[in-house]
Amino acid sequence: MSRVVTLVLVDPTGAVLGALPPYEVPMPWWQEVADVVDGARQHYGVDVTVLRLLRASRDRPHGGEVVYAAELRGPGTPSIVDADGADVAALTPHARRAPWAEAGGPGATTAWAADRLAARGRLVVRTRQQRTWNLSAIWRVETVSADGGGPGPVDITRDPAWIKQVPPFFAHEAAVLRWLGRALPGAAPELLDAAAPGRLLLAHVPGTELYEAGAAERDELAARMHRIQLRAAADLDRLLADGLPDLRGHRLADRIRVVLAAYAPDDPALTALADGLDARLAAVAACALPDTLVHGDLHPGNAIGRPGARVIIDWGDAFAGHPAFDILRLTDGVPEAPELIASWAARWRADVPGSDPEHAVALLAPVAALRNAAVYAGFLDRIEPSEAPFHAADVPFWLDAARALR
Structure with a gap:
């Protein structure tokens, strides 16, 4: 294709x-x-x-x-x-158009990045556009040392960086990356600089994305996320103060009910799920796992690097909530899901004695699908209509998934 x-x-x-x-x-x-x-x-x-x-x-x-x-x-x-x-x-013109989607917008962002790299002693020799859509714009930037790199031929690929620009509803990504850089260096790309509107300058991470990851690599990724979430649980108030979206408890339930009222007001199965959300989330809380930093889209394509040193990328979907949402995303459609969930649960039981991770996963499976529907509905509410085809099919898809999991 x-x-x-x-x-x-x-x-x-x-x-x-x-x-x-x-x-x-x-x-x-x-x-x-x-x-x-x-x-x-x-x-x-x-x-x-x-x-x-x-x-x-x-x-x-x-x-x-x-x-x-x-x-x-x-x-x-x-x-x-x-x-x-x-x-x-x-x-x-359209009121919801992203800054990088307007003429002159990409040039302003790449000029900003060149200025910030120059302040670090790096000169831009080539900028290559990689991606653009309503959720981000990404450029790879090839640089050399401002002193010319010494004698001999210049290798312009030896010191790349990345520019990423995100919409206001992903503005918290910079704060999450700053926290990760302080708390767990190497867990995420290094944030070199950031500025409004939504501009991020990121260090290069060697390696390739793990789109074709098998069960062992997914388990390794789950273990890395587990370490992040243990650390983040203690710092959650700081992350929230820095702008991390809060989807704990009733806030998530309220958002889901708004979306169901708009997209499926007369669906008996989804109405029953909505009516039971508060009781279901109370039962999840009784499973005694801490609220923490949730990546929000933890699939292998959002990991890069080498075995034993995977770096988790794309934190724009991050929120404060239950850690089970990430293992549900990581195991979605995977034949080895039961084994991977069991491994994930064993880590949590070891670190939170008396908790019941497996029951939390079972309770949250339909809620995760409803949250995904709410995420895509939120995108559609905040992007210009010409780019709606990127996401319009996702809301009914995830509502169907929630209905099947109820």
Whole structure:
């Protein structure tokens, strides 16, 4: 599966220039744009920065025909551009548009990062856009030492950094990374700098994501998260004061009920779940595990590094709540889930004598699905409509999962 991409080009002021003819890129994932940028250069000799999704031929990710807004880098208008092919209506301003999705926004963020790296004695020699969508924009930055790196050829890949920019509802990610850097160095990427609006400058982490992780690697990841959560339980008040969202107890129940009222007001199974949420969460509390820092999206793709030294990335979904939410996410759809949950539970029983981790997991399974539905509903409430296809199918998916788990 691949994508057929059309780019509607704008200049740095946002003025519409026209559209490039469609071209195919190998990666189907809508938010991954490195090959989109490469394709524009290879096919048409133009340098662009992708700003945002305008529309797609499919109502859910991924593949198909996809149209993006892209900012032309450099002067002039390419002769290949079709002035009549631009979707001008989709380029009108929108109140919920991300800063990096506007013309000039990516340039402001990469300039900020270059300035902060220069203050650290590192000069930017290349910036490569990797991803953009309503939840983040990511660039890889290649740098050299400001003193030239000494004699001999310069290897521009030897000292990379990463720029990440997130929306206001993920603004707490910087605070979580700062806390992790102080409390458990090496558990997460090093935060080099941060600034509004949602800008993060991160140190490079060698290694690859663990998307194809087996049971042993998932268990190792669960053990690393367990150490983080033990430490965070004692510092939860500080994390909350720094902006970590609070989804403990009734706050989570209240949020779920709002979403169910909007998306499934007449569903008897989900109504019964909603009506029983307070009693269910009281039973979870009786299992005696502490509230702590929850990653919120703990799957192997959000871990990177080498065996025995995995680094957990992407903390934007983090919240204060029950640790079982992370093991439920980590084992979702995995045949070895019972064994992994048993291993997770043994760690908690050893550190919290008298607790009942297994019962907490069983009670929270449908609640985790409802929380996921609420997360995606929250995204849809706070992003511009043209990017809704990224998430619209996720709310009914997780409501169906909760119904099956009730």
